[in-house]
Amino acid sequence: MELQPPYRKIIHVDMDAFYASVEQLDNPDLIGKPVAVGGSEVRGVVSAASYEARKYGVRSAMSGFLAKKKCPHIIFVPPRFSRYKEVSSKIRAIFYDYTDLVEPLSLDEAYLDVTENKKGNPSASLIAQEIRDRIWEELQLRASAGISINKFLAKVASDINKPNGQKTINPEDVIPFLEDLPVAKFYGVGKVTAAKMHNLGIFNGNDLKKRTLEELTSLFGKSGLHYYQIVRGIHNGLVKPNRIRKSIAAERTFAENISSEVFMLQRLEFIADELEKRMLKTGTKGKTITLKIKYSDFTQQTRSKTVAEFLQLKNDFFPLVKELLYQDVLENSVRLLGISFSNLNTEKKAPVWVQLKFDF
Structure with a gap:
């Protein structure tokens, strides 16, 4: 199994510290300062951190308490997701000037297939540079990009020259690049898998390539084929394009741990209101409802139930939330509660897309 032409031209665009950068854009007093979106020095979790904060080791998903400990002068700002969505839509409008094959991964990153593009530009690298320039000129925000022959490589490449840079991995450079790449930097290889690979003497792509498909499948199950390829x-x-939403959710981290199920129901009422609002706005309905519980010791539990009919309104699904809450004894006091729907009505509408392949 070897890499063969024809090759596609894929760009992965990743905004630099997107939420924090939008906050700095809207409030110039925050420019050049360590900013954490979300969380607080008492509770909550950091959703995003500016590069000034990252220098101190502050990262997304870190508790606000730890972020404050690492960076005592950090500035916490509440998230404004409606604003981030507004800016994200403007960024995507720029993408669509170049291609209709745009796959958003989140508000701040997307894949673009520019094998054939609206500008007739044969250089994916020049297109990525032009897109990044336009994002800066039109929105005053910085973006990084990775360019290569597939989504995996483009995603890996976009991290190499961050922030405000780009990296192209041309077809002839793919194999040497992958052979030298540490396995911990392979997109999709997490800390646990990387540690397992290290214990097996697999430290880079060249080490990984020496393993047979049978060995990798034996060691890593279904993922073995993925690593082999x-x-x-x-x-x-x-x-x-038009990725189909798989789930929709709302959750809340509390200022103080909650032990009483009565108080939990009160909080769940507000969370359910927000979830209903989001479902009505997007026209989403679901059959599988899940209650997420994060305890004070940071362990997490989920409880789910699937019903026959699609649900959307709080009056219809909240009785199920109550049922899930009382389904079992709580293990500890609770710091976060969330409600989500999956098995959505949108999954039935997935279009079938056919892509043609051309020379790189």
């Missing part, structure tokens, strides 16, 4: 530059996932 990606280290050889093979990743056939298409850029999928």
Whole structure:
């Protein structure tokens, strides 16, 4: 199994510290200062951190308490997701000037297939540079980009020259690049898997490539085939426009731990209101409802139930939330509660997309 033409031209655009950068854009007093979006020095979790905060080790998903400990002069700002969505839509409008094959991964990153593009530009690298320039000129925000022959490589490449940079991995450079790449930097290889690989003497792509498909499948199950292919530059996932939403959720972290189920129900009422609002706005309905419980010791539990009919309104689904809450004895006091829907009505509407392949 070897890398063979024809090659696609894929760009992965990743905004630099997007939420924090939007906050600094809207409030110039925050420019050049360590900013954490979300959380507080008492409770909550950091959603995003500016690069000034990252220098102190502050990262997303870190508790606000730890962020404050690492960076005593950090500035916490509440998230404004409606504003981030507004800016994200403007960024995507720029993408669509170049191609309709845009696959958003989140508000701040997306894949673009520019094998054939609206500008008739044969250089994916020049297109990525132009897109980044336009984002800065039109929105005063910085973006990084990765360019290569598939989504996996483009995603890996976009991290290499961050922030405000880009990296192209040309077809002839793919194999040497992957052979030298530490396995911990392979997109999709987490800390646990990387540690397991290290224990097996697999430290970079060249080490990984020496393992047979049978060995990798034995060691890593279904992921073995994935590792066997990606280290050889093979990743056939298409850029999928109009990605179908798989779930919709709302959750809340509390200022103080809660032990009483009565108080939990009160909080769940507000969370359910927000979830209903989001479902009505997006026209989403679901059959599987899940209650997420995060305890004071940071352990997490989920409880789910699937019903026959699609649900959307709080009056219809909140009785199920109550049922899930009382389903079992709580293990500890609670710091976070969330409600989500999956098995959505949108999953039935997935279009079938056909992409053609051309020379790189």
